[in-house]
Amino acid sequence: MAPMLFAGIAVRDHAAAVPWYEKFFGRPASFEATETESVWGLAEHGWVYVVERPADAGHALLTIMVDDLDATVADVDGRGIKPERRESYDNGARKVLYQDPDGNEISYAWAPRD
Template identity: 50%
Template sequence: MVDLFAGIPVTSIAAAVTWYEKLLGEVAFYPNDVEAVFEAAEHRYVYVEQKPEIAGHGFLTLFVDDLDARLATIADRGLRPASEETYANGVRKTLFRDPDGNEIGIGGGPEAA
């Protein structure tokens, strides 16, 4: 088994938690005072870490089975993507930017990946 942890540097852990809960749901756990971990899927985690000196330079993309359902859930929490793109093979990718400017892509579609 492999666990994956992908980290995103942020200016403020409190502000980041508020925003990322809208994107990813509730915090799974706090390993310390400057990190919050969100479970994207079983054994796959996204964590935000307070590192103001490099905040805003992170990026990652998650692929999901049902992009429309995921986007509807995120919209219900109050976030909308900054942009959306559809590739020639029908795969779609949406892009969200957190308050620091980090880019979080969420993609899906026919035979995504």
């Protein structure tokens, strides 16, 4: 079996969080797992789910690697979501960090391939 990733982001209020994630990802959820859990497929074997778990909200750290960071950031900017900060690393890698309304950190990043 190929490796798969199913990464979760806890939020205080699922219904309130979903519109932000639809805007961030640029589309509705791929499916609703339950009344309080929505799932976005981001790659063939990679999904991100947003789940209502108030006690755990605001602690996620998630980085999504992309081939074209500038285009991805421009798309997100075009949907009205601005980054919290940008980082550059000595090896040429770059990361753009966003925060959802609960304080979860979701980043897009690019790194040179060896």
